[in-house]
Amino acid sequence: MNAPARTWPRPKLAHVGGFEALETEYNYVVPHEQVTGAIPEAVRGTFLRIGPGRNRIGGQKFGHWFDGDGMLHAATFRDDGVHYRNRYVRTPKYVKETAAQKIVFRSFGHNAPGGPLKNIGKLPANCANTSMAWHGGRLLCLWEGGRPWQLDPATLNTVGECDFDGKLKKFNAYSAHGKIDPRTGCYYNFGAGIGPKGPGINLYRINPRGELDMKGYFPMNIVGVFCHDFALTEHYAVFMISPIVLKHPVQFALGVKAFDECMDYDPRKGMRVHVVSLADFKEVKTFDIDPFVAIHYSNCWEENNELVINVTRFDDWGVNEALRNVFTHENDDGARLWRFRLNLANGRVQSEALPGHMKMEFPQWDTRLSGAKTDVTWSPVIVDNGTPGFFNGLQRVQESTGDVKIRDLGDGRFTSEAMFVPDPARAREQGWLACAVYDANTNRSDIMLLDARTLEDVAVVPLQNHIPFGFHCGYTTDAL
Numbered sequence: 001m002n003a004p005a006r007t008w009p010r011p012k013l014a015h016v017g018g019f020e021a022l023e024t025e026y027n028y029v030v031p032h033e034q035v036t037g038a039i040p041e042a043v044r045g046t047f048l049r050i051g052p053g054r055n056r057i058g059g060q061k062f063g064h065w066f067d068g069d070g071m072l073h074a075a076t077f078r079d080d081g082v083h084y085r086n087r088y089v090r091t092p093k094y095v096k097e098t099a100a101q102k103i104v105f106r107s108f109g110h111n112a113p114g115g116p117l118k119n120i121g122k123l124p125a126n127c128a129n130t131s132m133a134w135h136g137g138r139l140l141c142l143w144e145g146g147r148p149w150q151l152d153p154a155t156l157n158t159v160g161e162c163d164f165d166g167k168l169k170k171f172n173a174y175s176a177h178g179k180i181d182p183r184t185g186c187y188y189n190f191g192a193g194i195g196p197k198g199p200g201i202n203l204y205r206i207n208p209r210g211e212l213d214m215k216g217y218f219p220m221n222i223v224g225v226f227c228h229d230f231a232l233t234e235h236y237a238v239f240m241i242s243p244i245v246l247k248h249p250v251q252f253a254l255g256v257k258a259f260d261e262c263m264d265y266d267p268r269k270g271m272r273v274h275v276v277s278l279a280d281f282k283e284v285k286t287f288d289i290d291p292f293v294a295i296h297y298s299n300c301w302e303e304n305n306e307l308v309i310n311v312t313r314f315d316d317w318g319v320n321e322a323l324r325n326v327f328t329h330e331n332d333d334g335a336r337l338w339r340f341r342l343n344l345a346n347g348r349v350q351s352e353a354l355p356g357h358m359k360m361e362f363p364q365w366d367t368r369l370s371g372a373k374t375d376v377t378w379s380p381v382i383v384d385n386g387t388p389g390f391f392n393g394l395q396r397v398q399e400s401t402g403d404v405k406i407r408d409l410g411d412g413r414f415t416s417e418a419m420f421v422p423d424p425a426r427a428r429e430q431g432w433l434a435c436a437v438y439d440a441n442t443n444r445s446d447i448m449l450l451d452a453r454t455l456e457d458v459a460v461v462p463l464q465n466h467i468p469f470g471f472h473c474g475y476t477t478d479a480l
């Protein structure tokens with residue numbers, strides 16, 4: 001039996017309800033009898049999803065989608081059904097603004113009320129809303145401008161800010177996009193900051209025991225303020241620093257303008273690729289390339305002397321307008337997946353858009369093969385089905401053949417990142433996709449499992465509530 005449809009005045013822009021707040025923190029099991037289709041017995045792990053649980057407070061809208069308070073959702077596939085729970089991360093911003101029922105903190109997209117004197121010298125508040133990591137016994141909620149926040153994996157209760165036993169200092173940012181090397185079990189992350197040679201990228205390695213056991217740093221030639229993700233190959237970490245810069249640093253420092261208002265894409269500054277050895281975090285090579293906005297990377301690997309870097313490419317920073325105005329803006333349709341070949345021996349750079357795919361964001365792959373050659377990328381897309389305001393479909397891109405499979409999720413049904421769920425009994429890149437789908441017709445969400453090859457439904461798990469649109473997802477074979 002499916003969950004009953006709820007009476008819900010679907011808004012004119014159908015997807016907008018997906019940005020509305022979820023105030024209640026749930027903890028319940030959806031029994032298998034309520035699931036349409038069947039959850040494979042091999043799927044007994046946990047699907048995670050994070051994003052802003054609310055985008056306004058006390059009637060005040062936050063300045064940017066990035067300012068929403070982080071809420072983690074977990075759905076564990078068990079023998080008795082699917083165990084769903086959701087919790088806000090108890091950051092100081094969340095706790096104080098919940099008590100006050102108004103904006104208190106300076107954030108990425110808005111200043112604190114009260115004028116410059118209330119904002120001067122202050123950094124945007126940590127929202128712990130962007131991505132998560134389950135590694136070394138810690139469940140962390142990530143936000144690229146600050147330190148991670150640790151949650152109890154069983155209850156999703158907030159443990160506190162994580163400093164890796166004092167090794168991550170107060171102003172060490174720790175990005176939303178760490179990556180695990182499946183060969184070693186080590187997890188790599190980074191953060192933009194100040195180092196011995198000025199603005200640069202700080203690097204961190206966390207071993208499988210959860211210990212921060214190596215740090216590094218390289219300087220940037222420009223003060224890039226939006227280095228969101230990086231590429232991990234077998235031997236290297238690769239950073240493409242887009243020329244998104246702080247155009248008005250003084251106005252930001254004096255509290256006159258919010259951080260977002262001071263950012264600008266300036267292609268005249270150029271774009272540099274930094275290649276860092278994983279062995280010692282020493283920079284081994286740089287490449288100067290034509291500028292673009294790099295956001296997320298699909299899987300990347302090494303072929304002979306070449307680094308093969310697959311990255312979502314925007315030609316400008318226009319997508320930020322949609323991110324600022326989530327309640328009124330129809331979304332940008334995404335980026336092209338672009339493949340760079342960077343030759344470490346002779347410095348040659350080749351690049352091309354991978355053919356055939358629809359514009360996209362949030363590319364994913366079989367992470368058992370991270371850093372080794374893969375052939376399939378999955379991503380959300382926007383299809384022309386009458387409700388194109390947000391990601392309403394998924395695609396499977398087979399890179400060697402250019403074959404593209406599109407799945408339309410249906411009228412008023414929206415998703416975001418979909419995670420590859422490996423089938424231990426089948427070969428590489430075979431398994432399922434797990435994603436959360438918001439249904440504007442009922443104002444609730446489903447957790448869906450799709451066949452990773454055909455993109456057809458395998459199981460649809462109806463939740464009692466909606467999952468607000470978020471940024472990133474995760475899947476672990478551990479039953480948290």
Ligand SMILES: [Fe+2]
Nearest residue numbers: 176228296471
């Ligand atoms: Fe991201």
